[in-house]
Amino acid sequence: MPHPHSILTFAIMSEIKSLNFIEEVIEADLQTGKYKSIVTRFPPEPNGYLHIGHAKSICLNFGLALEYGGYTNLRFDDTNPVTEETEYVDSIKEDVKWLGFEWKNELYASDYFDNLYQFAVELIRKGLAYVDDSTAEEIAEMKGTPTEAGKESSFRNRSVEENLDLFQRMKNGEYPDGSRTLRAKIDMTSPNMHLRDPLMYRIKHAHHHRTANTWCIYPMYDFAHGQSDSIEKVTHSICTLEFIPHRALYDWFIEKLDIFPSHQYEFGRLNLTYTVLSKRKLLQLVNDGYVSGWDDPRMPTISGVKRRGFTATALRDFCDRIGVQKRENLIDVSLLEFCVREHLNKISLRRMVVFDPLKIVITNYPLMNEEMLRGEDNPEDANSTHREVPFGRELYIEQEDFMENPPKKYFRLSPGNMVRLKNAYIIRCESVIKDDSGKISEVLCTYIPESKSGSDTSGLKVQGTLHWVSIAHAVSAEVRLYDRLFRVEDPNSEEGDFKNYINPDSLQVVRNVYAEPCVANAKFSERYQFLRKGYFCLDKESSEDKMIFNRTVTLKDAWVKEQKKG
RNA sequence: UGCCCGAUAGUAUAAUGGUAGUACGACAGAUUUUGGUUCUGUUUGUCGAGGUUCGAAUCCUCGUCGGGCAACCA
DSSP, rough: OOHHHHHHHHHHHHHHHOOHHHHEEEHHHHTTSSSSSSSSEEEOSSSOOOOOHHHHHHHHHHHHHHHHTTTEEEEEOOOOTTOOHHHHHHHHHHHHHHHHHHSSEEEEEGGGHHHHHHHHHHHTTOOEEEEOOHHHHHHHTOOOOOTTTTOOOTTTTTTTHHHHHHHHHHHHTOOTSSEEEEOOOOOTSSSSSSSOEEEEEEEEEOOOOBBBBBEEEEEOOOHHHHHHHHHHTOOOOEEEEGGGHHHHHHHHHHHTTTTOOOOEEEEOOBBBBOOOOOOEEEHHHHHTSSSTTTTTTTBBHHHHHHHTTHHHHHHHHHHHHHOOOOOOBBBBBHHHHHHHHHHHHHHEEEEEEESSSSEEEETTTTTOEEEEEEEETTOTTTTEEEEEEEESSSEEEEGGGGGGOOOOOOSSSOTTOOETTTSEEEEEEEEEEEEETTTTTEEEEEEEEOOTTSSSSSSSSOOOOOOOGGGGEEEEEEEEEEESSSSSSOOOSSSSOOOGGGEEEEEEEEEEEEEEEGGGOOOTTTTEEETTEEEEEEEEOBTBBBOEEEEEEEEOHHHHHHHOOO
16 A cells, blocks of 8 residues: 555646646557556767757656656667767767666667568568568659659569569668669658658668677668667657658558557657757857867857756756747756756855956055964855855955946945945945056055954944955966857747857857965866856866866856836 | 648746746845845736637637758768
8 A cells, every 4th residue: 555645746736736748648559558667768969069959858858757667778870881870879978878868778679680671571462561672762853842743664564573582682782872762652742741751761881889880771760760769669759840751651660560569759849048959050159160079068068068067957957947848949048047047056065266357455454474264165054064264354356347437226345334344244345545547556455353244243244245255375276168059049040050140259258267265176077156156166187287167157147237217 | 832740928938728926037125244045025927819718828720920841860
């Protein structure tokens, strides 16, 4: 008997959570007993890197299996040897794991080449497939157009025996590439172009990343995918909208072969504002040098966002929130940023780092003195650990945190005004020192000794709190600040080349920032919030003598908004 | 102008013939030793026209708009 608690939880959950259309189908299938449990698959072609569009599919396929107690196979759709490489297989496996999912079986469409060949022979025997000697051009010509019926090939009515013989000889390598194909005999007048005698096999004398030179004929996607699903007893085969017209063919092969009836369901692929998510376009960004590589932190690839500092938790949460539907969508990238911030806020260690230093001197702080102050690592954590932050007479604050003639609502440091230095004291600006050119070289302040953080008896209230770093103790680092790669909301729908809309300022490098000492102990596994600056993580290009941090995402900033209004 | 898919606030997503709700965004306020976080409030929506019905976002009809389909790619 189930624990009463879990029943309650389930009741509440099902009341709150609404089902997407695929979940509805699955629940119905489970309820009617059509399936006892479900099997899904994630079927990438190993010809490129995964991006966050794939993440949506991964979360869907693996998430469904987890939700309903089934399992998911990772199946590489490797039916085209000329585009596929083992390097991609490895990166795909790594990315799926990083996202936090485990596949039941690691499989390859190429594992089924023998089965598929037998299936083809079977269809030939049934008079449902034939070898066509037409050229690619002739086949395209005879295909007709969406508004115009196709014409039957003159090879369409070859005998079963001849087809069997020819197909075997195709397999044996007797014919050159492109000289013959195996086609399904369906209907050249079908309004669905995919049913006009689609190609099942083509000749390619090419090396395959797994089967090497065993084969010189390779099945087309349509002749491989459904049957692969069927062999694996995939119950719910989920793909994107553009495969809708393929479904009739998917079903046709399964029906004629009389094999396990897998079913295909289609959802709308992810589109993100200010982003492109097509392999072709991402490849161009890499090849044309707009980014440093597939894992450039500005790239929407899994490896890119991972290097940027996004967490798998945030990505999964994002995929959860965007939902699943049978319609086109363009998700606002601010939702992604929200998910990333929400997670990072909970786990990041707070650190103080000054990017653009302005020297301040605490004139009433004892000469040669210094002290260690305590700073919370994470105020979101009730049991937060602490680190020690050295304080001294000479400090850096940000240039932007001081103004000689401040505008209204400026809460920061200005002559005569007081601010708190985070984790330290309240200070007052007494005067400024300028160099010959009139530029402020340092700001002279006094501090209120009894205002020390944690034991403040001053009774003073100030509006601003600044981050700072002791000049004598500061450690150096480089930070890389990223902005969106495109300057228009939907680069895919703009006129002309999408590359015309690239944001020229998507990367800003600050070679030397001043960080509090404990930043020197930064770890790759940890996430940081540089106070008031954003979330950061260590970049892989960091070395022993040079730390490099990527800005994952900024903090929300009400002040910039305020300024824009003015 | 053949076939297929779709249309709910700015964006995304619920409501499955019975009060149009949620999240993000935006705006306003409270709290705050991060102009962060948190909390509260406000704003804005059923593509159009008919029909069925006591009652339609939901069902039907006709439009409109968007997307897809003519690779020996997946």
